[in-house]
Amino acid sequence: MSQPIEFTLNGRATSVDAPAHRLLLDLLRDEIGVTGTKEGCGTGDCGACTVYLNGKPVNSCLVLTGELAGADVVTIEGLKEGDAYHPIQAAFIEDGGAQCGYCTPGMLMMAKSFLEENPDPTDDEIRFALSGNLCRCTGYVKIVEAVQDAAAELRRRAAEGRNNG
Amino acid sequence: MKRTEPLEFHQPTSLAEATRIMLDGGPGGHFLAGGTDLVIAMKEKGLVPRYVVDLKRIPSLSGIREEDDGGITIGALTTLREVEISPLIVGRYPFLAQSAAEVGSIQIRNRATIGGNMANATPSADVAPALLALDAKAKLAGSGGERTMDLKDFFRGPGQTVAEPGEVLTELHIPPRAPRLVGEYIKFSPRDMMDLAYIGVAVTLVLAEADRRCESVAIALGAVSPTPMRAPGAEAVLQGQVLTEELAEESGRKASEECSPISDVRSSAGYRRAMVRVNTKRALLNAAAGGGPVPWTSRRDRRHA
Ligand SMILES: Cc1cc2nc3c(=O)[nH]c(=O)nc-3n(C[C@H](O)[C@H](O)[C@H](O)COP(=O)(O)OP(=O)(O)OC[C@H]3O[C@@H](n4cnc5c(N)ncnc54)[C@H](O)[C@@H]3O)c2cc1C
Ligand code: FES
Ligand code: FES
Numbered sequence: 029m030s031q032p033i034e035f036t037l038n039g040r041a042t043s044v045d046a047p048a049h050r051l052l053l054d055l056l057r058d059e060i061g062v063t064g065t066k067e068g069c070g071t072g073d074c075g076a077c078t079v080y081l082n083g084k085p086v087n088s089c090l091v092l093t094g095e096l097a098g099a100d101v102v103t104i105e106g107l108k109e110g111d112a113y114h115p116i117q118a119a120f121i122e123d124g125g126a127q128c129g130y131c132t133p134g135m136l137m138m139a140k141s142f143l144e145e146n147p148d149p150t151d152d153e154i155r156f157a158l159s160g161n162l163c164r165c166t167g168y169v170k171i172v173e174a175v176q177d178a179a180a181e182l183r184r185r186a187a188e189g190r191n192n193g
Numbered sequence: 194m195k196r197t198e199p200l201e202f203h204q205p206t207s208l209a210e211a212t213r214i215m216l217d218g219g220p221g222g223h224f225l226a227g228g229t230d231l232v233i234a235m236k237e238k239g240l241v242p243r244y245v246v247d248l249k250r251i252p253s254l255s256g257i258r259e260e261d262d263g264g265i266t267i268g269a270l271t272t273l274r275e276v277e278i279s280p281l282i283v284g285r286y287p288f289l290a291q292s293a294a295e296v297g298s299i300q301i302r303n304r305a306t307i308g309g310n311m312a313n314a315t316p317s318a319d320v321a322p323a324l325l326a327l328d329a330k331a332k333l334a335g336s337g338g339e340r341t342m343d344l345k346d347f348f349r350g351p352g353q354t355v356a357e358p359g360e361v362l363t364e365l366h367i368p369p370r371a372p373r374l375v376g377e378y379i380k381f382s383p384r385d386m387m388d389l390a391y392i393g394v395a396v397t398l399v400l401a402e403a404d405r406r407c408e409s410v411a412i413a414l415g416a417v418s419p420t421p422m423r424a425p426g427a428e429a430v431l432q433g434q435v436l437t438e439e440l441a442e443e444s445g446r447k448a449s450e451e452c453s454p455i456s457d458v459r460s461s462a463g464y465r466r467a468m469v470r471v472n473t474k475r476a477l478l479n480a481a482a483g484g485g486p487v488p489w490t491s492r493r494d495r496r497h498a
Contacts, residue, residue: 047199048199048200048201048202048245049197049198049199049200049202050197051196051197051232054196067194069194070194070236071194071233071236071237072229072233072297072298072300072301073387075298075300078300081303084274084303085299085300085303086300086303086304087300087301087304089194090228090229090232090233090304091228091232091304092197092202092225092228092232092245094200094202094204094245094247095202095204095225095247095249097204138299138300142299156386157299159298159385159386159387160297160298160299160300160301160386160387161298
């Protein structure tokens, strides 16, 4: 019952032959071979599988391929800005926001989208936004620090942009 | 983790088409909204739909709008994240926005819909008590046309609603309310986030300007009966009275007697009753203390006040 499904993946038009019941997470990892997105729980609880679907962070372990026609999907592979790390990636590296790294792709996806909505958050707001991203290495303090540092860098860039523009 | 089984996937673009696919298709078909309950049922509970009818491409089903009479209509496919951040809802019924924000994570709420939260008919559905306390109505559409009912009559039992085969929940409607209406939702759960409610209590009050008597009072409970419920006995304790701590306590006691919780892995029936008693009291006192719209995160800190 496979049929070609056309959607955009990390900015590129993509067509895959996949059955409708396939989970987006498996479609990405097993059929397309884009493996940055991780599976932790498979039940929407851990956030390791977070991708953007039509601009919004969602759990790809709960999305069926059948609904993807025409959709815009962005994974962790789409986060870099050319060859450079996105500030949120750079901050996680700098601050030790990743330990084993398994939760990190999901954390980064969620944090980036959150900072777009709230460029100057409190620690509590960061914790609230990341409450659907579980880290088994329990490095939350450094994760929150990394998000704050990325936020500061993004604000600095925005200010610079305004001054130059 | 178990994977989902093959199925037929339909994406109708109109309500009539959605109903027709379901009626022609016969048993084994399920509507799909955000999938945060349905896909979990497929992965964890052995549900194997023969076919799925995705409602997300029907444009008329989502969005929040104010009616001319001051009522608010929320399309069934509106996501809980949209409800949580809607300026209209946050401004007028912050406890309703909060109840939406209590569900899962942002990732979940970007998918989960308000209609799915009702149609799945889980006794602990977080958004149900606030809607019940606002006297919300549910609108359904199917082959026999449209019908509207009190939301409390939409639920039939755990996982069961009165929707007929092919019938879609299209809207939730909050009737116009007194401008002075205040409310509170308390989700009492073991963890602050990403957890289901032991119990939930929503209250709304309209206090007379002159003497602060309760002109209207509504108390709704979640996770303590086969369906989300109103607690008319607890409401009667306060109707026409000035709210005092003693009366709030009395109302909470009444609510704990009116509900019919079960014991399960989450909590015992006795504990649930006790938590209904104290949290109904807290919700009433918090609501009366008012304080206008505040961010839901700080509202939530008032739980244990
Ligand atoms: C990790 C996680 C955490 C969660 N936490 C909470 C929580 O804290 N509180 C809470 O209340 N819930 C919670 N949930 C449950 C779930 O997210 C909500 O119940 C959600 O609102 C369901 O909406 P949906 O759009 O995803 O429904 P779906 O899964 O798409 O559908 C649910 C059911 O309703 C039917 N249906 C959906 N829409 C309609 C319609 N318009 N007309 C007729 N039938 C329809 C479907 O056929 C299906 O049977 C959680 C779920 C997950 C995975
Ligand atoms: S794998 Fe999707 S939320 Fe855990
Ligand atoms: S860094 Fe190991 S799970 Fe988070």
